[in-house]
Amino acid sequence: MNHSKTIRALKPRSGFPAFVILWATQALSTLGSSMTGFALVIWSYRQQGSALTTALLSVCTYAPYVLIGFFAGALSDRWDKCRTLLVCDTLAALSTLSVFVLYRAGSLAVWHLYVLNAANGFMNAFQQPAGDVAVSLLAPREQYQRVGGMQSFSNSLVTILTPIFASAVLAFGGMETIIILDLSSFCVAFLALVLLIRIPAAPPAGAPKSVLREGLEGLIYLRRHRGVLDLILFLAAINLTASVFNAALPAMLLSRKGGGEMALGLVNTCTGLATVAGSVAVSLMPPPKSRVRVICNTLLFSMGIENILLAFGRELWIWCLAGVLGWLLIPVMNANMNALLRSYIPLDLQGRVFAARNTLQFFTIPLGYLLGGILVDRVFEPLLAAQTPGSVLQLLFGDSKGSGAAMLFAVLAVTGELTCLIFRRDRHIWALEKSK
Template sequence: MKNIWSTLGELRGFLILWCTQTLSTLGSAMTNFALVIWAYQQTGSALSTALLTVASYAPYVAMSIFAGALSDRWNKKLTMLASDTFAAACTVAVLLLLATDNLQIWHLYGLNALNGLMNTIQQPAGDVAISLLTPKKHYQKVSGLRSFSNSLVSILTPVLATALLAFTSIQTVIYIDLATFLLAFFALAAFVKIPEAAREGEKEGVLRAARKGLAYLRDNRGILNLMLFLAAINFTASIYNAALPAMLLSKTGSETALGAVNAASGLAMLVGSAIATLAPAPKSRVRVICNTLLISMSTENFFLAFGQSTPVWCLGAVLGWLPIPLMNANMDVLFRSRIPVAMQGRVYACRNTLQFFTIPLGYLAGGALVDRVFEPFMAAQSADGLLAQLFGLGKGSGAALLFLVLAVMGILTCLIFRRVKSIWHLEGIEQNR
C-alpha cells in the first residue's frame, strides 16, 4: 500500500489530466459518431462519411511537421487550453447550425479540417506534457493507462451515443460534449502544473526549427525507421478499417456482427492495456513491438477472410487487437526515453506526418479496392470455383478476399522491418532474429 500511495503521489498531475481529458475525449468522440450518422442519413453515401475522416487527417498530416516547432517553443499548458477552446468553439458552431436548421455536410468538412489543423499543435504539446509530468520509471504504466482509456472510449462511444440519439437528440450529445470540455478545461487550468522544459531555438523561424526535427530523425535512423514501420502498418490497418463494415454488413445484412466485432476488439484492447500497465519492463522492447505486430497481422485478417460466422470473426478480432496495447506502450517508452524532452514536440510532429500520412491514403484505397476491384472480381467467379468456396458468394466476398491480401501484406511488412538493424540499435543491441 505504501508503494501504491507513493506512485499515486508521483503521478498526481498526470492522473488528473488523464481522467479529465479522457472524459473530454469521450464527449468529442460521441459528437463525431453522432455527426457521422447524421451525415449518412443526409447523403446516403459511405464515401461522404469517409471523407469526414480524410478532412480531419489531411491538414493534420500536412502541417504537423511545422506545428511541432511551435509546440516546442510555446507554453504546453496554454497551448492545450487554447486548442481545447478552439475545438469547443467548433462544436458550438455545429450546435448553432443545427438549431437554425442550416447545417450542411460541407460545414462538417470545413470544421473537421480546422480541428485537424489545431490538433497538429495540441497533440505534440500533450505528448510532451505527459513526459514532463511523468517520472521516467513510470513511462510504461502511463502508456498502458493511456491505451486503456483509448480502448474504453472506443467501446463506450457507440453505445452511449446510440442510446442518447435513440432517447434524446443530437443536441443532447453535443451538450454533454461541451460539459466534458468545461470539466477538462477547469481541471487543467486549476489543478495541473506542467513543468516547463528547456526551450531550444527561441528565436528560430518555424521552417528552421522544423528542419531540426527532420535532422534529428535523419541522424537517428532507428527512430525514423520505426516510424516508417508504423506508417506501413497504418496503411494496411486503414484499408482494413474501410473494408470491415463493407464485408460484415454485406454478408450478414445487419449491424449486429459489426457491433460484435468492434466490441470484441475494444474488450481485447482493454485486457491488453491492463497487461501493458501491470507487466514489468521487457528485456527487449523492440522484440515486443515486432512480435506483437506480427501476431496481430497474421491472425485477425485470416479469420476475417475465411470465417463465415460472427463468433469466428470475433475470435479473430480478439487475437488481432490484444497485442496492440503492448506494442503501443513499448513504442511510447522507446520514444520518450530516446528523444530529448526539448526536441520531443518537433520530433513527435514529424512523426505525425511520417507515420500517419498513410491513414487517409489507406481509407481511400480500401474503399476503391472493395468497390472497383475485389467485389467485381468475385462477382465474376463461378459458384463451384475454389475462390467462391473459400470466400463465399455475393456481396462481401470481395472484401473477404481483400482481407487475405491484407494478411499477406501485414506479415511481409513485419518481416521486412524486423530485419532493419537500426531499429534494434535503439536498445544498443543486435540480436539473432
C-alpha cells in the same frame, strides 16, 4: 463550509498526480468526441451508402495534420503547453457546436463534416505534440511504461464505451443529445486544465531560431538517428494497412448478412475489451528485455489473425473474436514503443521530433482511408458482384454486398505480415536498444 479545504483541493498539481488528472479528464473528453464521431459515421453512411464517403471523413481529418505537422511541432515547443491544449480543445468544441447548429437547422450535409474535420485536423497538429511533451514533463521517467499502459487503458475504454453509449443515446435521445454530452465532457477537461494542473516549463532549447529551421530540426534529428526513423517508417507502413482496414470494416459490417449497426457496435466493443485487458497487463508488466522484439512480434500476430478471421468469417461471433485477438496485444506494442522513444529522444527536442514522427507516421493514414474506400467501392465489391454463382471467390468470401470488403481483408493479412517480417530484419531498429 470549510473554504480553506476547498481552496487547497483546487490547488493546481504537478508531477504524476497532475498526469492522472490530465489523463482522466482528457479521456472523458475523448469519449464525448468519439461518440459524436461514431454517430456521424453512421449518419454519413446512411446518406450515401458508400465506403468512400465515410473514409473521406478521416482523410479530411488527417490531411491538414500531415501537411503542417513539422511546423506545428516547432511552434508547440515554443508555446506554453497548457495554453496550447486549452486553445485547441476550445476550437474543437466550437467545431462540434457548429455540427449541432447545422443539424438542428436541418442543414447538415456531408461536405460540412469534411470542412469541420479538416479544421479539427489542423488543431490536432498543435495539440498532439503539446500533449506528448506535457506527459513527459509530468510523469517521471521510470513511470513511462506505466503511463503508456494507462493511456492504452483509457483509449480501450473509449473504444468499448463509444458504440454502447452512442447507440443507446442515438436510440433514446438522438444526435442532439450526443453532441450536448460531447460539449459537457469538453467543459470538464477544460476546467481541469485551468484549475487542477500545473505543467512545468520545458527545458530551454537554445538560441531562438526561425519556425522553418525549428520545424526541420525534427527531420534532421531523424536523419541522424536512423533507428528512430526506421521505426517510424515501420509504423507508417502498418498505419497504411490499418487505415485501409478501418475504411473497409464499416462497409462490411453494416451491409453483410448478420451485420448492421449492432454488429459494428459489438465488434468495436470486443476490440475495446481486448485492449483494456492488454492495457492492464502492460501496466503491471516489468520492462521487457527487448522492446523492439515486443513491438515486432505483437504486430506480426495482430496484423495476421484479425484480417484472416474477418476475411473468411461469416458469423458475428467470429468477427468479435477477430477484434479480440487482433487488438489484445496492441497496447503492449504501443506502451513499449512510446517508452523506447521517450527514453531515447532528448526532452528539449521531443515536441519537434514527435511532430516529425506524427507527420511521417500518419501521412499514410489519409492515403489508406482513401485507398480503402476506392478499393471497396470500385474494385473488390464490383469484382465479387461480377463472379458467376458458385465461383471460387464467392465460395471463399460470399456473394452479397460486403463480400468484396472481406476479400480485401485477406489481401491486408498478407500485406501486414510481409511488412512486419521486412522491418523485423532492420538492424538500425535493433540498434536502438544498445544506444539507450
